[in-house]
Amino acid sequence: MKPEYKQVKRMTTFMRINHWVVAICMVAAVITGLYIGHPYYQTYIADPAVDKYVMAWNRWIHFMVAIIFDVSSIVIAYLYFFSRFEKPYKKLIPTAANLKEFFEVILNLVTLNRRKKFDSTHSDSFNTVFFLVFHLMLVWMLLTGLQLYVHGLASGLSSIGNWWPWMLHLVTDWTVPVSGWLIGTTAPTASIMDVRVSHHLTMWLILVWVAFHIYYQVWRTIYWKEGDISIVVGGSKFVKDDKA
Amino acid sequence: MADRIEGVKKLFTSKSARVDTNRGDAHYERLFQICQTRIEALKTQTPQQNRLHIDDLLEDQGISRRDFMKWASAVTGMLMLPSSFTPLVADAALLMNRAPVIWIELSDCAGNTEAILRSDGPKIDEILLDIISLEFNETIMSASGHQAEKQLEDAMHTFKDKYLLFVEGAIPMGLDGQYGTIGAHAETFYDHLMRISKHAAAVVAVGSCATFGGVPAASPNPTQAVGVMDVLKGKPLINIPACPANPANMVGVIIHYILTGQIPELDSLLRPKFAFGYRIHDNCERRAHFDAGEFVEEWGDDGAKNNFCLYKVGCKGPMTFNNCSIIRYNEGVNWPIGVGRGCIGCSEPDFWDKYAYERPMADANIKAPTGGVEKTVDEFGLGLLTAAGIGIGIHAAASLAAGKKEESGEA
Numbered sequence: 189m190k191p192e193y194k195q196v197k198r199m200t201t202f203m204r205i206n207h208w209v210v211a212i213c214m215v216a217a218v219i220t221g222l223y224i225g226h227p228y229y230q231t232y233i234a235d236p237a238v239d240k241y242v243m244a245w246n247r248w249i250h251f252m253v254a255i256i257f258d259v260s261s262i263v264i265a266y267l268y269f270f271s272r273f274e275k276p277y278k279k280l281i282p283t284a285a286n287l288k289e290f291f292e293v294i295l296n297l298v299t300l301n302r303r304k305k306f307d308s309t310h311s312d313s314f315n316t317v318f319f320l321v322f323h324l325m326l327v328w329m330l331l332t333g334l335q336l337y338v339h340g341l342a343s344g345l346s347s348i349g350n351w352w353p354w355m356l357h358l359v360t361d362w363t364v365p366v367s368g369w370l371i372g373t374t375a376p377t378a379s380i381m382d383v384r385v386s387h388h389l390t391m392w393l394i395l396v397w398v399a400f401h402i403y404y405q406v407w408r409t410i411y412w413k414e415g416d417i418s419i420v421v422g423g424s425k426f427v428k429d430d431k432a
Numbered sequence: 433m434a435d436r437i438e439g440v441k442k443l444f445t446s447k448s449a450r451v452d453t454n455r456g457d458a459h460y461e462r463l464f465q466i467c468q469t470r471i472e473a474l475k476t477q478t479p480q481q482n483r484l485h486i487d488d489l490l491e492d493q494g495i496s497r498r499d500f501m502k503w504a505s506a507v508t509g510m511l512m513l514p515s516s517f518t519p520l521v522a523d524a525a526l527l528m529n530r531a532p533v534i535w536i537e538l539s540d541c542a543g544n545t546e547a548i549l550r551s552d553g554p555k556i557d558e559i560l561l562d563i564i565s566l567e568f569n570e571t572i573m574s575a576s577g578h579q580a581e582k583q584l585e586d587a588m589h590t591f592k593d594k595y596l597l598f599v600e601g602a603i604p605m606g607l608d609g610q611y612g613t614i615g616a617h618a619e620t621f622y623d624h625l626m627r628i629s630k631h632a633a634a635v636v637a638v639g640s641c642a643t644f645g646g647v648p649a650a651s652p653n654p655t656q657a658v659g660v661m662d663v664l665k666g667k668p669l670i671n672i673p674a675c676p677a678n679p680a681n682m683v684g685v686i687i688h689y690i691l692t693g694q695i696p697e698l699d700s701l702l703r704p705k706f707a708f709g710y711r712i713h714d715n716c717e718r719r720a721h722f723d724a725g726e727f728v729e730e731w732g733d734d735g736a737k738n739n740f741c742l743y744k745v746g747c748k749g750p751m752t753f754n755n756c757s758i759i760r761y762n763e764g765v766n767w768p769i770g771v772g773r774g775c776i777g778c779s780e781p782d783f784w785d786k787y788a789y790e791r792p793m794a795d796a797n798i799k800a801p802t803g804g805v806e807k808t809v810d811e812f813g814l815g816l817l818t819a820a821g822i823g824i825g826i827h828a829a830a831s832l833a834a835g836k837k838e839e840s841g842e843a
C-alpha cells in the first residue's frame with residue numbers, strides 16, 4: 189500500500205511573498221552593484237539626453253533594493269521571535285536536542301540521505317542556523333552599504349531630515365575599523381576603501397550561500413520525497429502520516 | 433532630558449565626518465567676541481623674528497588691497513565662518529607672524545615645502561606662509577650643521593609651549609628607528625619628533641607621509657614607517673594630508689589658530705573638517721558624466737577628449753575627502769581631475785596601496801587577509817563560487833549514483 193501523506197503548513201503567504209521579494213532584490217542588488225563597482229556596459233555617447241542617467245539609475249535601483257532589504261530584515265527579525273510557526277530563535281539556542289538535530293541533518297546530507305534520524309516535519313536547526321548566516325550577511329551588507337552611502341550626505345542635511353545622516357553615522361561608522369580588520373589590512377588606520385572591499389567580498393559570500401541554498405532545497409525535495417520546495421511556493425510540505 | 437540627548441549626540445558624532453555648517457547666531461556671536469579680543473591682544477604684541485611686513489610683500493607682488501580682501505572673504509568661507517568674520521580673518525592674516533612655527537622633516541621628499549616655495553608667481557597663500565614666523569626649516573634656512581641645531585634649541589627655548597610644530601614626513605620605526613637619523617648625534621627621527629613636540633602648543637602633520645605614513649609606509653614598508661598620529665600621544669594634533677598638502681589648508685589652520693587660539697574641528701582621522709569634510713566626487717565638475725554613465729575607457733579616447741568621468745580609469749573621488757575639487761591647487765589654477773587624471777585618494781590612509789591604481793577597486797589586486805596572493809575581489813569571489821559549484825556537483829553526482837543503486841535494490 190502507498191504510504192498516506194499528510195500536508196503540514198510551514199510558511200504563511202506573507203512569509204512566501206517576503207522570500208521571493210528577497211530573492212528578486214538579491215538578483216537586482218548583484219546586477220546593479222557590479223555595475224557600480226565596474227560599469228560593464230557603455231552609454232551610447234550619441235544618445236539623447238533623456239535616457240542618459242545610466243549610473244544614476246543603477247545606483248537608484250541598488251539603493252531602493254537596499255531599502256526593501258532593510259524593511260524585510262526588520263520583519264524577519266521580528267518573526268524570529270514571534271512567528272506563528274516554529275519561532276526560529278528556539279532552534280538557535282544550542283540545547284542538546286538542537287545540537288543533535290544539527291549534526292543529524294549534516295549527516296543526512298553527507299551520507300546522501302542514507303541516514304535520516306530527525307523529524308523533517310518542522311524546520312530543523314541546521315537550516316535555521318544556515319538562514320541566520322544569511323541574515324547576518326545581509327545585515328552586514330546593509331551596514332557597509334549605508335556607510336558608503338552616508339558620505340554623499342556630508343553636509344549633514346538630507347531631504348527627509350537631518351536625523352537620517354546622523355543616525356547612519358551612529359549605526360555604521362564602526363564598520364570602518366571592523367572592515368579593516370576583516371580584510372586584514374596591514375595599515376594602522378582603516379578607511380572607507382576597506383568598507384568597499386568588504387561590501388564587495390560579502391556579495392560573493394552571499395552568492396555562494398544562495399548557490400548552496402537552492403541546491404539543498406532541490407536536493408531535499410528530490411531525495412526526501414516530501415515536496416519541500418512547495419514550502420516556499422504553496423506554503424506547505426507533505427510528510428508520511430506515521431510521522432506527523 | 434534635552435541636555436542628555438545633547439550629550440549622547442555629542443558622544444557619538446564628535447568624531448564622525450559630519451560637517452555642521454550652521455551653528456546658529458548665538459554660537460557665532462560668542463565666537464566673534466572671543467576672536468576679536470584675541471586679535472586685539474595679538475596686535476599689541478611685537479612680531480617675532482620675522483620682520484617682513486605683509487603690506488609691503490603684497491605690494492611687491494602687485495596684489496591690491498581689494499584682491500587681499502577678496503582672498504580674506506574666500507578664506508572665511510573655507511573656514512565655514514559667516515561673512516561677518518571677514519575683517520577678523522584679514523586681521524589674523526596680517527598677524528600671521530605672531531605664530532612661531534618650527535618645521536621639521538622626517539622620511540619625506542620635501543614636497544610640501546616645495547608646494548609652498550615653488551609656485552610660479554606666489555599668490556596670497558604662499559606669501560602668507562613666507563611671513564609666518566618660521567623659526568626653523570632645514571630646507572630653506574641658511575644655517576646648517578651645529579649652527580642649525582643651535583637655532584632649533586634657541587627657538588624651542590624662546591617659544592616654549594607656544595610654537596606650532598609642523599611635521600613633514602613619516603617616522604621609520606624599524607631597526608629601532610635607525611633607518612632615519614638627523615644631525616651630528618644621529619638622533620633618530622622618532623626621538624627628534626618626540627623631543628621637539630614635547631613643548632609644542634600643537635602639532636600639525638602636513639602631507640600624506642606625516643599623517644598616515646604615505647609613500648614610505650606603502651607595502652612592503654621595509655622601514656616600518658608610520659604617521660605622526662600613530663606615535664604621538666597626548667598632544668593636540670592636526671592632520672593636513674594630501675600629496676602635497678594644499679598651502680591653502682595650511683594657511684587655513686594657522687589662521688584658525690591665530691583667530692581662535694584653538695585647533696579647528698577635526699574628523700575621525702584628525703583632519704580639519706573645513707577642508708576634509710566633503711568628498712571630491714560630490715563637488716567634481718565631471719559628476720554629471722558619472723551619473724550619465726559616460727566614462728573615459730582609456731587614456732586619450734573620445735571620452736577623455738570630452739571630459740568624461742574618470743571612474744573607470746581609477747578615479748577614487750567617491751572615497752576621498754579633500755577640498756581640492758573646490759579650492760584647487762596653486763591658487764585655483766587647476767587640480768588633478770581638471771587636467772584629466774583621476775583622483776588617487778592622496779588624502780586617505782594607506783592611499784598608495786589602496787587608492788592609487790588606475791582602475792576601479794573592483795579590478796585591482798588586493799592582498800588576501802593572509803598577506804599572500806594578490807587577486808581582485810571578483811577573482812577571489814568567482815574562485816569561491818567555483819569551489820562551491822564543484823562541491824555541489826560532486827554531491828549531486830554522488831546522490832544520483834546512490835539513488836540509482838537504491839532503486840535497483842542494491843542498497
Ligand code: HEM
Pocket residue numbers: 198203206207210211212214215264311312315319322323398401402405406416417418419420
Ligand atoms: C537569491 C535567492 C534566494 C535567497 C536570498 C533565499 C533566501 C532564503 C531564506 C533567508 C530563507 C529562510 C526563510 C526566510 O527567511 O524567508 C529561505 C527559505 C527557503 N527557500 Fe530560499 N532563497 C533564495 C532562492 C530560493 C530558490 C530559487 C528556491 C527554490 C528552489 C528557494 C527555496 C526555499 C525554500 C523551499 C525555503 C524554505 C525552507 C524551509 O523552511 O525548510 N529559495 N530562502
Ligand code: HEM
Pocket residue numbers: 214217218220221222224225226247250251253254255257258326329330331332333334336337384387388390391392394750793794
Ligand atoms: C542592503 C543594503 C545595501 C546598501 C545600502 C548598499 C549600498 C551600496 C553603496 C552605497 C555602494 C557604493 C556605490 C557608490 O560608490 O556610489 C554599493 C556598492 C556595491 N554594492 Fe551595495 N548595498 C547594499 C546591498 C548590497 C547587496 C545585498 C549586494 C550584493 C549582494 C551589494 C553589492 C554591491 C556591489 C558589488 C557594489 C560595488 C562595490 C565596488 O566594487 O566598489 N550591495 N552598495
Ligand code: SF4
Pocket residue numbers: 712713714716717718719720722740741742743747748749750769774775
Ligand atoms: S571624475 Fe572621479 S570624482 Fe569626478 S565624478 Fe568621476 S569618479 Fe567622481
Ligand code: SF4
Pocket residue numbers: 674675712752753754756757767768769774775776777778779
Ligand atoms: S584629486 Fe585626489 S589625489 Fe589628486 S590632489 Fe585631490 S585628493 Fe589628492
